[in-house]
Amino acid sequence: MTKPSWFNRLSILFGLAFLYLPIVVLVVYSFNGSKLVTVWGGFSTQWYATVLNNPSIVEGAKVSFLVAAVSATAATILGTLAAVVMVRLRRFRGRALFNGMLLAPMVMPEVVMAVSMLLMFVTLGIDRGPLTITLAHTTFTLCFATVVLQSRLVELDSSLEEAARDLGCPPARAFVSVALPNMIPAIVSAWLLSFTLSLDDLVISSFTTGPGASTLPMKIYSQIKFGVTPEINAISTIILGVVVLGLVGAQLVSRRSEKAERTA
Amino acid sequence: MSFVTTTPKKVNWGGRLLIAIPYTWLLVLFLAPFALVAVISLSTVRLGMPPFEPLTAWDGSILSLRLNFENFLYVLTDDTYLLAYLTSLKVAAISTAIMLLIAYPLAYGIASCSPSSRSLLVFLVIVPFWSSMLIRVYSWMSILRNDGLLNALLLKLGLIAEPLRILNTETAIYIGIVYTYLPFMVLPIYSSLASADRTLIEAARDLGCSRVSAFWRVTFPLSLPGVAAGCALVFIPVVGEFVIPDLLGGADTQMIGRAIWLEFFNNRDWPMAAAVTIVLLALLVVPIVYFQSRQSRSRT
Secondary structure, three states, X not given: OOOOOHHHHHHXXXXXXXXXXXXXXXXXXXXXXXXXXXXXXXXXXXXXXXXXXXXXXXXXXXXXXXXXXXXXXXXXXXXXXXHHHHHHOOOOOOHHHHHHHHHXXXXXXXXXXXXXXXXXXXXXXXXXXXXXHHHHHHHHHHHHHHHHHHHHHHHOOOHHHHHHHHOOOOHHHHHHHHHHHHOHHHHHHHHHHXXXXXXXXXXXXXXXXXXXXXXXXXXXXXXXXXXXXXXXXXXXXXXXHHHHHHHHHHHHHHHHHXXXXXXX | OOOOOOOOOOOOHHHHHHHHHHHHHXXXXXXXXXXXXXXXXXXXXXXXXXXEOOOEEEOOOOEEEOOOOHHHHHHHHOHHHHHHHHHHHHHHHHHHHHHHHHHHHHHHHHHOOOHHHHHHHHHHHHHHHHOOHHHHHHHHHHHHOXXXXXXXXXXXXXXXXXXXXOOOOHHHHHHHHHHHHHHHHHHHHHHHHHOOOHHHHHHHHHOOOOHHHHHHHHHHHHHHHHHHHHHHHHHHHHHOOOHHHHHHOOOXXXXXXXXXXXXXXXXOOHHHHHHHXXXXXXXXXXXXXXXXXXXXXXHO
């Protein structure tokens, strides 16, 4: 099986078409001049203007970006610590529980996590709003950040770090000055992954927010409930654009550093 | 400060501090909340904030504990809830099977390509996973509507005389779930196929195995860990899915994630929602533990 057969090509084609056709349709119809979603009324960017002049959407976007940026940063920092713990400290009491708590959020239905965190915030008496959404998002994105960082840390050649330690460098400094620079691509992708997951979340935000603070997905959701409008297509296209740009950027960063590593 | 020890036996104070930070975070915001859900599921609903009665009362000399099992009795005997649990399990099982049928050939196809096109194709599979799920579900709403694109296309081709009702049916739920969760199934299968030892397949072929039987006897068994991981990654969250059944499904298909949402926001019965959540967790605890033991074994 050195060359892909016609069957292989066909399955790739079918799979990718299935994944991308709905997105293409969504983007194309965001430029539709007609208000009807299914009737093509010529090219127009009017819906983008409508979106950008809608204060409620803009406000939601601000909340979402703030929450996503703060929670992604917190999740990446905590995730780095967790990855170091899992990879470098192989044996300590409670490791199995720690590992379980890091893996469970990956598969836990969102509704379950949302209900449990809401009850925690209410019991602790924390006012619900952007802060509680941020805490909740940090917790559920933490496991995804850790997976990305952990797999990078496992691959990392630890002999340089050992050399630094043998030469009298304290372990913490050896880690920061030798291992950490090599982890920057993984840190960037962990941050981006946490950021997009947070930006996208509807269920956990809806449960953990209080009156007054609505994220962009919450605003989009309540509009979708009323029906399909070209305005939502325009918002969706903007979000997709941001995500794709970020992804391509991250891919380029990791490509470049891989190349640098190979030539070094 | 030194936290990275060369000998793995003893963890010093720096290491302990390092462990303590993420550990405490997860204990307080992930594990403890579950205990709280269990406690509140035994409480009684009331008006006010928080909308449930405390379990314990102190009247000066007597500490009384009131555990209300009514919520659980209701959840476990009421037909609507039982049906919602069963529907959720059924939908998750069927959509996992459909995804496997689509994802396996796709992952197999990608694994058969040259390394450079492989990374591009994997990237293309990952992009939808990173982009908003809500938006991707929404995109199907405009396609599947009665006056949507699919019906318009089928009518134009003369394949149907009247628009098909797909949106707000169980079919739409399946389409939405398969579509949104597909990357979760493709990636683990791909990585186990890509890391499978090619020489074993070549050896089987050299020894006279046909292409097809080499696949079933060598390649497929080698990819089973990826298949298992993919199924777990998809099945467990789908059981509690809210967005897809809410936006694409109809009133006749009630899934449990949506039931919890409605109990919370419409009925405002938090103890009941907590009880429904606990039963859902109990249903999922076996697959979750299975998933975790697999993941941690494959990583060490």
